[in-house]
Amino acid sequence: MFFTMITYFPNSKVFRLDTRTTSYAFFADPNGFLLHLHYGARVSDGDALVALARREQRPSFQPQPAGVPWPFSRDTAPQEMSGVNTGDYRVPGLSIRWDDGSLAADLRYVSHEIRPGALDMGDLPGAFAGDDKDVETLDILARDAARGASFHLLYTVFPATDVIVRSVRIENTTDSPFTIERVASAQLDLRRDGLHLLQLPGAWARERHAERLPLGGGIHTMRSVRGATGHSMNNAFALLSSDATESQGDAWGFVLCYSGNFRADVDTDPFGSTRAVTGIAPDTFSWKLAPGESFQAPEVFLAYSAEGVGGMSRRFHDFMRGHLIDQKWAKVPRPALVNCWEAAYFNFNAEKILAIARDAASLGAEMIVVDDGWFGRRDNDKVSMGDWFENSAKVGDMADLVRGVHDLGIKFGLWFEPEMIGEDSEIFRAHPDWVMCIPGRDRSIGRYQYLLDFTRPEIVDAVVDTVAGLASRAGIDYLKYDMNRNHTEAFAAALPPERQGEAAHRFILGVYRFHRLLLERCPGLLVEGCSGGGGRFDAGMLRYTPQIWCSDDSDAVERTRIQGGTSIFYPCSTMGAHVYACPNHQVGRITPFETRATVALAGAFGYELDTTKLSDEDRALVPKQIADFHRYHPLTLAGDHYRLSNAWSDNAVDAWMFVAKDRSSGLLSVVRRRAVPNGNDVVLRLRGLDPAARYEVGELGVWSGDTLMGAGIPVPVPCHDAASMRLPIRRV
Ligand code: DGJ
Numbered sequence: 001m002f003f004t005m006i007t008y009f010p011n012s013k014v015f016r017l018d019t020r021t022t023s024y025a026f027f028a029d030p031n032g033f034l035l036h037l038h039y040g041a042r043v044s045d046g047d048a049l050v051a052l053a054r055r056e057q058r059p060s061f062q063p064q065p066a067g068v069p070w071p072f073s074r075d076t077a078p079q080e081m082s083g084v085n086t087g088d089y090r091v092p093g094l095s096i097r098w099d100d101g102s103l104a105a106d107l108r109y110v111s112h113e114i115r116p117g118a119l120d121m122g123d124l125p126g127a128f129a130g131d132d133k134d135v136e137t138l139d140i141l142a143r144d145a146a147r148g149a150s151f152h153l154l155y156t157v158f159p160a161t162d163v164i165v166r167s168v169r170i171e172n173t174t175d176s177p178f179t180i181e182r183v184a185s186a187q188l189d190l191r192r193d194g195l196h197l198l199q200l201p202g203a204w205a206r207e208r209h210a211e212r213l214p215l216g217g218g219i220h221t222m223r224s225v226r227g228a229t230g231h232s233m234n235n236a237f238a239l240l241s242s243d244a245t246e247s248q249g250d251a252w253g254f255v256l257c258y259s260g261n262f263r264a265d266v267d268t269d270p271f272g273s274t275r276a277v278t279g280i281a282p283d284t285f286s287w288k289l290a291p292g293e294s295f296q297a298p299e300v301f302l303a304y305s306a307e308g309v310g311g312m313s314r315r316f317h318d319f320m321r322g323h324l325i326d327q328k329w330a331k332v333p334r335p336a337l338v339n340c341w342e343a344a345y346f347n348f349n350a351e352k353i354l355a356i357a358r359d360a361a362s363l364g365a366e367m368i369v370v371d372d373g374w375f376g377r378r379d380n381d382k383v384s385m386g387d388w389f390e391n392s393a394k395v396g397d398m399a400d401l402v403r404g405v406h407d408l409g410i411k412f413g414l415w416f417e418p419e420m421i422g423e424d425s426e427i428f429r430a431h432p433d434w435v436m437c438i439p440g441r442d443r444s445i446g447r448y449q450y451l452l453d454f455t456r457p458e459i460v461d462a463v464v465d466t467v468a469g470l471a472s473r474a475g476i477d478y479l480k481y482d483m484n485r486n487h488t489e490a491f492a493a494a495l496p497p498e499r500q501g502e503a504a505h506r507f508i509l510g511v512y513r514f515h516r517l518l519l520e521r522c523p524g525l526l527v528e529g530c531s532g533g534g535g536r537f538d539a540g541m542l543r544y545t546p547q548i549w550c551s552d553d554s555d556a557v558e559r560t561r562i563q564g565g566t567s568i569f570y571p572c573s574t575m576g577a578h579v580y581a582c583p584n585h586q587v588g589r590i591t592p593f594e595t596r597a598t599v600a601l602a603g604a605f606g607y608e609l610d611t612t613k614l615s616d617e618d619r620a621l622v623p624k625q626i627a628d629f630h631r632y633h634p635l636t637l638a639g640d641h642y643r644l645s646n647a648w649s650d651n652a653v654d655a656w657m658f659v660a661k662d663r664s665s666g667l668l669s670v671v672r673r674r675a676v677p678n679g680n681d682v683v684l685r686l687r688g689l690d691p692a693a694r695y696e697v698g699e700l701g702v703w704s705g706d707t708l709m710g711a712g713i714p715v716p717v718p719c720h721d722a723a724s725m726r727l728p729i730r731r732v
Contacts, residue, residue: 005136005157006114009046015112015138016046017155019162022304024155025049026080031068032108034142034153036078036189040250040304054078054191056271063087065106076271078189081142081153081168083107084182091219091265091277094168095182097286098147103181107142107151114138118156118323119167119299123509125257125543126299127156127165127323134159135323147174161319164302165257168279171294178289179501182282185256185300193272194242198251198309198648200234200565205553205586207231207534208565210648214242215268223263225284227451227487227504228531229538235262236539236569239276244308246643247687251305251312254278255569257324258298259540260508261285284490286501301539309568309647310687314640317571321638324539325574326519329526329546331637334604335366335411335478336626339578342554342585343610346373346380350395354404359612361408363619364626368405369413369480369606370395376425385422385449388466398474406475413478413528414471418463418514420449420484434459436507438491446485454510455492455503464514468521476525479518481545483531508540515544528576528604537566542574547604549576554608555584556591556599557673557722560654563602564647572658573636577603579625581613593618595724597625598669602636602656605629628726632667635660642687652676653717659688659729663705666729668697668715675721685712690731698727 007016013028014037025037027050037052054077062073065087074088082088083105084095094105115137118129129135140153150171157164166186172178195215199222200208213220222237224230235258241250254276256262261281268274278300287295301319305311321330338360344352348370357368374395376384384391390398398414405412421428421435423445428435436453437443443450454460471479492503519525529536529545533552541548551562554577563575577600582590600606611622635658644655652674659666668686689695691706697713707713717725 005134005159006138007046008112008114012047012050013109014046014049016049017138017157017164018042019157019159019164021306022162024164027053028109029053031065032142033074033077034080034107034109034140036080039188039190039252039302041306076269076273078191078273079187081107081151081184081187090269090275091267092182093184093187093277094151095282096144096149097179097181099176099178104146106145108145110141110143112138112140118165119154121299122296123512124296124298125512125540127158127257127301127319130323130327132158132160132322147178149174149178158319158323161322162303162305162315163319165299166302167299168297169294170289172289172291175291177291180287180289180295182285183295183297184277184279185297186254186279186302187275187277188252188302189273189275190239190252191273192241193268193274195268195274196240196242196244197266198238198240198568200236200568202231202233204231204532204535205551206558207537207551207562208234209561210565210568212240212648215266215274217268217270220266221263223261223281223283225261225281227261227490227507228483228536229259229262230486231532231535234537234569235264235278237264238309238312238568239266239274240309246308246310246646248308249306251309253303253312253316253569255301255316255539256298257301257539257543258508259511259536259538261504280505284504287505288499288502298540310642313568316569317641320539320542321571321573325542325546326544333630333633333637334526334547336364336629337367337369337413337606338365338611339369339371339606339608341371342580342608346378348373348394350401350404353395353401356610356612357405357408357410360607361410363611363622365410365607365611367411367413367478369415369478371415371480372482374398374414382448383422383424385417385420386425386427386452388416388470398470402474402476411477412475413480414476415480415482416467417482417484418467419452419454419511421452422449433493436489436491438489441489444488449485451485451487453493454514455506456494457510457513460510460513461517464517464521468518471522471525478526478528480528480530480549483536512540512544519544530576534562534566537570539570542570547574547576550603553586554578554580554596554600555587555589556595556671556724557589558587559599560671560673561650563599564643564654564656567641567643568647572602572641573604575603576606578606578608581609589722591722592724593621595671595722597621597628598671598724598726601625601629601632601726602669605633631728632658635665635667639666640688644684644687652679653682655684657686657688657729663688663690663693664731668727668729669724670715670717671724672717672720672722675719679719682715682717683712684715685709689729693731696730696732698725700727702732
């Protein structure tokens with residue numbers, strides 16, 4: 001143990017949570033209010049921090065709680081978790097509908113416990129301590145002042161990676177049922193204004209384009225009610241000081257560990273404070289809690305960095321690689337794969353797959369993935385969704401096909417879309433009642449398919465049974481788990497009317513159940529997440545799928561933007577990234593084969609093409625690219641990532657680095673996204689190196705670390721669209 005992580009100062013009732021470089025502090029005031037004091041740079045005071053509590057005087061429009069002397073007002077107090085309808089007019093963290101119909105929440109501190117280790121999140125994905133003995137959890141018990149219901153505010157401190165994980169558990173310790181209308185996973189009241197917001201909006205094929213905007217007064221909302229995180233807004237965001245850059249300034253990051261409907265609000269009040277609240281979207285949620293029952297909200301990961309956005313990103317990368325992603329895979333090299341979707345779409349048979357596999361194996365590929373189209377009567381996307389048995393006319397017996405591929409010395413992957421059911425399918429004919437819909441209402445259709453009612457565990461179990469049965473019978477090594485439509489008409493057929501607000505959350509619990517059961521049945525399976533590309537790229541899925549197909553758009557130029565945005569919160573090793581055929585199938589752009597590889601090498605590498613159709617010139621490059629993958633992949637799996645250009649700008653030149661933790665080696669990648677006629681030299685100031693060491697940078701000679709980082713290095717990237725360079729860095 002290198003220092004105490006959670007310290008309680010009994011005189012002042014201050015709680016201070018310390019990580020390697022940060023401190024988080026709050027206290028229970030004499031009335032039991034849990035008031036936030038500090039989240040930022042590491043501090044060493046305890047009792048003295050109470051002086052930071054807000055004391056300004058306010059007029060009567062900020063009412064006081066009964067018996068609490070003026071000028072305290074909930075409306076201006078920085079609180080750890082606020083309640084609705086009791087005098088705080090900002091976005092609340094908690095909203096409870098009691099059995100008399102009233103809506104209110106008034107949390108008062110009762111007691112606390114400090115325990116070693118992380119939480120067991122039960123049905124939800126969550127962070128784990130792993131081998132880290134320093135991880136500790138603070139469990140604050142607060143009660144509603146009028147009704148006595150129990151609210152546990154939970155804080156798990158991961159000191160080495162500078163992350164604090166928060167969540168809330170509500171227990172009905174009263175005699176009557178009540179309904180949770182809103183439960184945030186975390187609320188952070190910073191006594192700062194003039195902040196900037198960094199968010200990840202997007203759309204299909206252009207997911208997670210980072211956007212930075214100054215926050216004025218009022219509420220800025222990021223949310224999804226699509227049944228999944230969705231393409232249009234990710235559930236991770238950051239608050240920045242206005243002067244923050246990639247390498248300096250304050251950055252507070254929030255990553256929700258959840259894959260369903262979410263809502264994050266940033267509320268800048270008129271008194272110099274900014275509140276961030278994030279959790280399950282209250283828009284599509286309510287949860288009835290009977291006496292004795294409890295409800296656990298998902299976790300949210302918090303990281304503060306004084307080293308700007310990049311410092312925050314590296315903290316999240318280390319944290320997720322060490323405490324979220326299955327350790328069986330987190331640091332294990334992934335196979336260089338060839339995915340057949342853009343190689344053949346629905347038009348293939350076993351011979352064609354084997355021909356591609358044979359050729360790919362001869363070039364050094366380590367796995368072939370058979371995508372959509374292998375099952376039922378699936379020759380197009382109108383039929384057979386949900387029929388997870390081989391189309392034997394097309395692929396024969398799956399076990400034979402897998403054996404044929406294994407005989408080539410490579411692995412075999414297979415595509416599924418387990419949450420779906422098509423009307424023209426065997427599964428629909430057998431179980432029309434398995435569709436999620438509202439009785440008496442039209443069912444909206446997306447890509448000719450409906451959702452299965454995953455709120456019903458027995459349906460989840462039946463689908464797992466079929467999928468896991470085929471996966472083990474055929475001996476597949478890898479499963480691509482897709483999801484290609486948004487939710488509509490969410491309804492849980494097995495639940496009574498007063499519980500219908502639970503449908504969306506129960507659905508996503510069904511998805512998590514599927515993943516847990518699948519991995520129990522097939523423990524060796526590597527599962528890649530996917531949702532029409534990157535429509536469900538979130539920390540919740542990363543708990544079960546160590547990599548996620550980052551976008552259906554592989555175009556190298558577009559991908560620099562998508563991968564740059566994604567890397568703000570998620571480790572690069574988790575981004576499925578492939579070299580594709582040109583012209584690119586999404587945007588028609590023609591890019592050099594090597595640039596496509598430079599970009600794909602920043603993630604879990606593979607090819608999205610038929611290698612037998614490559615030109616001789618491109619074919620000759622494949623073995624070298626795969627060798628580069630083996631050479632650099634350890635850096636993406638375990639090294640530090642530095643964006644050399646702002647992730648939130650549409651840069652003409654994009655550059656990034658991976659550096660080994662011991663700073664002995666690295667990779668510098670540069671892509672000229674757009675040529676600028678008569679433009680400037682590209683001079684890059686590198687980061688993360690040892691200033692006292694000397695480094696060889698590709699063919700650019702030997703330089704001292706301080707020169708590379710202080711003065712920069714001219715990089716002769718050719719002056720045309722989509723030109724690129726990747727330069728190995730080696731300490732000499
Ligand atoms: C969407 C995925 O993102 C693609 O890679 C591919 O698997 C298709 N679905 C297949 O339908």
